[in-house]
Each structure stands twice: as C-alpha cells, then as structure tokens.
Amino acid sequence: MDVAVSVQGLYKSFGEDEVLKGVTRDFEEGKIHGIVGNNGSGKTVLMKCICGFLRPTRGKVLVRYREVGKDMDFPENMGIIIETPGFLPGLTGMKNLRLLASLQKKAGNETIAETIRRVGLDPALKKPVGKYSLGMRQRLGIAQAIMENPSLLILDEPLNGLDKHGVQEMRALIKGLRDEGKTILLASHNQGDIDELCDTVCEMDGGIMTMVRES
Numbered sequence: 001m002d003v004a005v006s007v008q009g010l011y012k013s014f015g016e017d018e019v020l021k022g023v024t025r026d027f028e029e030g031k032i033h034g035i036v037g038n039n040g041s042g043k044t045v046l047m048k049c050i051c052g053f054l055r056p057t058r059g060k061v062l063v064r065y066r067e068v069g070k071d072m073d074f075p076e077n078m079g080i081i082i083e084t085p086g087f088l089p090g091l092t093g094m095k096n097l098r099l100l101a102s103l104q105k106k107a108g109n110e111t112i113a114e115t116i117r118r119v120g121l122d123p124a125l126k127k128p129v130g131k132y133s134l135g136m137r138q139r140l141g142i143a144q145a146i147m148e149n150p151s152l153l154i155l156d157e158p159l160n161g162l163d164k165h166g167v168q169e170m171r172a173l174i175k176g177l178r179d180e181g182k183t184i185l186l187a188s189h190n191q192g193d194i195d196e197l198c199d200t201v202c203e204m205d206g207g208i209m210t211m212v213r214e215s
C-alpha cells in the first residue's frame with residue numbers, strides 16, 4: 001500500500017498532561033480517513049503534529065516518507081482546516097484568498113475565483129468576510145484549503161456551521177477531491193459525515209488510537 005502519512009509511536013505532553021500516548025497508524029494514499037473521538041481525546045493535537053504546527057514529545061510523523069520537523073518543517077502540498085479559519089474581516093473573500101495565495105504563488109486569480117465558485121460562493125461578492133455567515137466563512141475556509149490543489153488535506157471539523165444543504169454540497173466536494181486522488185484526514189463529530197465520506201475510521205480515546213473500520 002502507498003502510505004501518505006505514517007504516524008509512528010507519537011507522544012505529546014503539555015507539562016504533566018500526556019495528550020497523545022503512543023499513536024501509531026499508516027494512512028493510505030487516495031482515501032478519506034476519519035478520526036473520531038470525544039472532546040479532548042487528542043484529535044486536533046494529532047492533526048497539528050502531522051501538519052508540523054506542534055512538535056511531538058516522542059515519536060515521528062512521516063509524510064510521503066519524509067519526516068516532519070526533520071526533513072522538512074511542514075509537509076509540502078498540504079491544505080488545512082484546523083479550528084476557525086482566520087480571515088481578515090475587512091476584506092472580501094476574493095481578496096483574503098489572493099493575500100494567502102500570494103505567499104506560495106501557486107494559485108492565480110482565475111484559479112482562486114474558480115475555487116470560490118466550487119465551494120458555492122461568488123468571487124465577485126463585495127461583502128467583507130466580517131459580514132459573512134458562519135456557513136459562508138466555512139465554505140471560504142474550504143476554498144482556502146483546496147485552492148493550491150494540495151494532494152493531502154487535513155480537515156478538522158470542516159463542515160461545522162453549514163446548514164443541511166451546505167453539508168450535502170461540501171460532502172460531495174470532499175468525495176470529489178478523494179476521487180481526484182487526494183488523501184484526506186477528516187476529524188468529525190458528525191456520524192453522518194463519517195458514514196458517508198470515510199473509507200477508514202479510527203477513534204481517539206484519551207490519547208490512544210484504535211481502529212474502528214478498515215476499508
């Protein structure tokens with residue numbers, strides 16, 4: 001099997017608090033991998049370690065066989081939604097994404113506009129993001145994560161705040177991204193999202209990971 005992300009004996013402590021307790025798991029390329037678990041079970045901390053935002057206390061994360069924090073600071077070709085996407089409230093959605101895209105210079109204006117349309121928003125909308133509804137902000141967050149066509153997506157509760165219709169649309173989008181060959185790690189509390197989207201499911205419980213469903 002082609003492994004996109006390999007988590008090997010991962011421990012993470014904050015002071016006395018051991019939040020990850022030896023997590024080991026390979027996530028196969030081209031699939032949607034669900035991560036479920038109660039509040040505080042360590043899902044976000046695990047995702048932050050995979051992204052290189054947090055350094056593990058022990059163990060390692062390999063993304064496409066290169067170690068995060070050693071062979072590279074952050075995995076390349078990665079799109080992320082972790083916690084609420086931080087946009088500048090006074091700018092339009094298009095301007096926010098253009099600003100973020102200017103860092104990597106991978107996505108031009110047409111690609112950004114196309115991505116905004118793909119998540120069901122209007123790239124010509126003059127309304128500043130500060131006046132967006134929660135669902136619109138979430139859609140823009142998804143656009144930001146996918147605009148540079150990453151091959152790995154780390155999505156922590158990406159469908160939060162969306163109404164029923166929005167959830168259906170964004171589920172279809174996420175499945176479409178998987179069908180394009182992308183690898184997706186998806187943390188969710190929504191059983192419907194997990195059942196419909198995920199090829200494999202694992203559960204975090206008190207910093208320990210157990211397998212729930214293999215494809």
Ligand SMILES: Nc1ncnc2c1ncn2[C@@H]1O[C@H](COP(=O)(O)OP(=O)(O)OP(=O)(O)O)[C@@H](O)[C@H]1O
Nearest residue numbers: 014017019037038039040041042043044045046204
């Ligand atoms: N920067 C930090 N400093 C100290 N403790 C932290 C930090 N980040 C997370 N924690 C602790 O790690 C534990 C796991 O948090 P985490 O955010 O990974 O949970 P989660 O499974 O994502 O929960 P939720 O479902 O609520 O999003 C919690 O007890 C949290 O307080």
